Amino acid sequence: MTEGTPSLSAERARSAGLAFTFLRGALAAGLGLSALTVLVMVLWISSPASDNGPGGALHTAAGLWLLAHGAELIRTDTLGGTPAPVGLVPLLPTVLPVWLVHRAARDALEAHEGRSAPSAASAFALVTGGYLLVGGAVALYARGGSPSVQIPSLLFPAVFVVAAAAGAGVWTASGRPIGPPPSWAPVRLHEELARSRFRERADTACRSAAAGVAALLGGGALLVAVGLVWHASAAQQSFVHLSGGWAGRVSVLLLALVLVPNAAVWGAAYGMGPGFALGTASTATPLAFSGRPALPVFPLLAAVPDQGPGTVLNWAAAAVPVGAGVMVAWFTVRRAAPADAGRDGAWSPRETALTAGLGALGCGVGTAVLAAAAGGPLGTRALAEFGPSWWLTGAAALAWTALLGVPGALLVRAWRLRGGDRGPARETAETAGAPAVRALGEAPEQVPQEPGGGGRRWWTRSGRRDAGERTEPVPASGSMHVSGTASPSGTVPVSGTMPVPGTVPASGRAYGPRVSATASGAGAASATGGAGSEGGDAEPYDFLPAEPWHEPTAARPPEEAGPFGSA
Numbered sequence: 001m002t003e004g005t006p007s008l009s010a011e012r013a014r015s016a017g018l019a020f021t022f023l024r025g026a027l028a029a030g031l032g033l034s035a036l037t038v039l040v041m042v043l044w045i046s047s048p049a050s051d052n053g054p055g056g057a058l059h060t061a062a063g064l065w066l067l068a069h070g071a072e073l074i075r076t077d078t079l080g081g082t083p084a085p086v087g088l089v090p091l092l093p094t095v096l097p098v099w100l101v102h103r104a105a106r107d108a109l110e111a112h113e114g115r116s117a118p119s120a121a122s123a124f125a126l127v128t129g130g131y132l133l134v135g136g137a138v139a140l141y142a143r144g145g146s147p148s149v150q151i152p153s154l155l156f157p158a159v160f161v162v163a164a165a166a167g168a169g170v171w172t173a174s175g176r177p178i179g180p181p182p183s184w185a186p187v188r189l190h191e192e193l194a195r196s197r198f199r200e201r202a203d204t205a206c207r208s209a210a211a212g213v214a215a216l217l218g219g220g221a222l223l224v225a226v227g228l229v230w231h232a233s234a235a236q237q238s239f240v241h242l243s244g245g246w247a248g249r250v251s252v253l254l255l256a257l258v259l260v261p262n263a264a265v266w267g268a269a270y271g272m273g274p275g276f277a278l279g280t281a282s283t284a285t286p287l288a289f290s291g292r293p294a295l296p297v298f299p300l301l302a303a304v305p306d307q308g309p310g311t312v313l314n315w316a317a318a319a320v321p322v323g324a325g326v327m328v329a330w331f332t333v334r335r336a337a338p339a340d341a342g343r344d345g346a347w348s349p350r351e352t353a354l355t356a357g358l359g360a361l362g363c364g365v366g367t368a369v370l371a372a373a374a375g376g377p378l379g380t381r382a383l384a385e386f387g388p389s390w391w392l393t394g395a396a397a398l399a400w401t402a403l404l405g406v407p408g409a410l411l412v413r414a415w416r417l418r419g420g421d422r423g424p425a426r427e428t429a430e431t432a433g434a435p436a437v438r439a440l441g442e443a444p445e446q447v448p449q450e451p452g453g454g455g456r457r458w459w460t461r462s463g464r465r466d467a468g469e470r471t472e473p474v475p476a477s478g479s480m481h482v483s484g485t486a487s488p489s490g491t492v493p494v495s496g497t498m499p500v501p502g503t504v505p506a507s508g509r510a511y512g513p514r515v516s517a518t519a520s521g522a523g524a525a526s527a528t529g530g531a532g533s534e535g536g537d538a539e540p541y542d543f544l545p546a547e548p549w550h551e552p553t554a555a556r557p558p559e560e561a562g563p564f565g566s567a
Contacts, residue, residue: 017116021108021123025130025166028100033138035096036068037061043254046247059145062138066149068093069135070157070373073147086147087376088386091261094373098165101131105169120170128166132159157373178202197347200335201355208331208355209362212401215327216367219320220267221260227267227303235302242297256299262387263300265374268367269388271320272396276375276388278304286314294382321397325404328363329412332356332405337413346417349410356409360401368394 040061044054052060063073073086105127111117118126135158142149171177178199228235243249266276275285282291289307305314332355336347347355368390375387 013116014118017118018122018126021118021126022130024104024108025101025127025132026134027130028104028127029097029131029134029138032068032097032100033061033065033134036065036093039254040064043247043251046250048245048247056145059142060147062142063147063149064093065097066135066139066142066154066158068097069161070094070153071139072150072153072376074150076146076148082380084379084383085150085377086379087153088262088378089373089376090258091265091370091373092258094161098161101127101162101165102169102172104131105166106173109170109173120174123173124163124166124170127169128163131162131166135162197351201351201358204332204335204355205358205362208328208359208405209366211327211331212324212359212363212397212405213366213370215324216268216272216320216363216397217261217264217370219271219323220269221264223267223271223317223320224260224263224300224303227305228300231302235299238297238302239299242299252299259300262374263303265367265370265393266388267317268320269371269393269396271317272393272400273318274389274392274396277385279382280385281382286310286317296378296383321400322404324363324397325360325401326408328356328359328401328405329408332359332409333412333416336409337416339416343417346413349413352409352413353406356406357402360398360405363401364394364398367397 037058040057041054044057044060067073067086067089070089075084075086078084105123108123108127109117109120117123135154139149139151139154239249239252243252269276270284270286273285273287275283277283279291279294282289282293284293284304288309289305293304293307295301295304332352336352336355338345371388371393372390375390377384378386
């Protein structure tokens with residue numbers, strides 16, 4: 001009985017954790033639905049003459065909540081009696097349910113007291129299942145009123161949006177890993193990814209793609225703002241025509257605000273060239289605004305350019321994709337060739353171009369997804385097509401950012417590496433006028449090499465020989481002269497004595513000679529050998545040197561001792 005109690009407690013704790021994860025998903029759906037319902041009910045209460053009762057307001061809130069997930073609604077209470085589809089998704093309300101699902105999946109993987117954290121797959125499945133359970137109940141409730149929901153649109157894209165948000169939350173809780181390929185992948189692929197900068201390049205491509213999409217949205221929003229200012233009178237007239245009292249004005253203003261991201265996507269599509277459709281017979285592009293537009297009365301639509309061929313002002317909208325290409329190139333070069341790294345730390349031109357191309361591809365895919373969500377039908381016949389074409393907008397974003405981002409990244413990389421193949425730190429160390437004989441503590445770590453004759457050359461561990469650093473064997477008299485170079489200031493700040501590695505004086509004792517370096521004339525320095533040599537300024541050290549001066553490969557007899565005792 002005592003052995004069974006811990007396992008039973010652990011099992012109960014695991015079951016409680018799974019149930020709590022499922023409730024997290026349901027709670028996220030309930031919070032989003034409640035927030036939207038409160039807003040709709042406030043507007044319904046403040047309306048002086050509402051067409052429906054509380055049931056109609058609740059059906060409207062349920063329909064708007066499903067519309068925020070990408071579902072397509074059907075309005076049955078039209079003037080002609082013909083059901084009209086509503087597929088244009090307001091992008092701003094979509095942020096709330098996506099963020100709630102993302103946060104629920106992310107927090108589900110955190111271990112709490114008394115409950116163990118579930119696995120990543122369990123968290124994803126339970127959070128998604130709990131959210132979809134509430135979504136299914138809301139869809140059943142919305143079918144009995146107006147607007148109702150089309151069932152196929154619930155499967156795609158509504159379920160896909162929820163699953164993608166939950167997957168992003170699990171990925172964030174796991175540290176945003178960019179994992180290796182699966183185990184069944186070829187070994188050659190594993191080795192190639194291990195040798196290459198796969199993780200770094202993937203992260204850079206994602207960041208550059210996000211920067212490109214953000215630049216397109218910012219530029220599109222700027223175009224919309226300029227259009228509204230240019231047509232301020234028309235925007236004001238449409239706003240007054242739609243709103244009666246203060247409640248109506250607040251409703252129109254809120255509707256305009258939730259559609260601002262859609263307008264930004266439309267502006268980006270306009271600047272890139274494909275433009276957007278204003279019905280089945282009209283298209284607005286920088287080159288021309290042709291056809292007969294089916295424009296409903298709405299303030300944001302007042303920013304649409306005038307009909308006819310485009311002018312220089314319309315062509316100036318091409319600055320939007322140019323800015324996106326510059327952002328892709330800049331965010332790529334920030335990793336490919338940092339400002340504080342030389343040519344050795346920079347990526348190759350092939351890696352830089354490939355990463356910039358992947359960033360452009362990601363920018364095109366992201367723009368296509370936003371264009372597909374920002375447009376849709378608003379009715380039948382003339383309003384069956386409304387907004388930008390997703391595939392044309394995505395292809396234009398890919399073309400602009402690839403044609404500008406890849407060459408731009410290569411040019412910026414070449415400009416940053418124009419100083420040569422040496423990094424700033426190495427250039428500073430080599431170009432500075434370092435003296436030939438350095439003071440103690442200033443000499444770099446060196447490894448002696450025997451070139452095979454003559455004197456002894458000293459090489460740094462990086463394989464580069466310091467200029468002017470060469471020592472000759474000490475003659476029998478124990479004295480030697482080492483010529484040095486003056487520092488850039490014109491003086492040699494070397495004073496005192498220092499050991500010269502690897503020399504043995506005539507007395508045969510295995511201790512290093514002492515060198516006295518003084519600033520004289522051209523920077524000459526004298527070296528003296530043993531303890532009894534006549535070196536003038538030679539004075540013994542009162543402390544041991546920091547590095548061993550003898551040969552690493554030479555075995556030192558235990559009976560020999562230096563001037564400070566045995567080794």
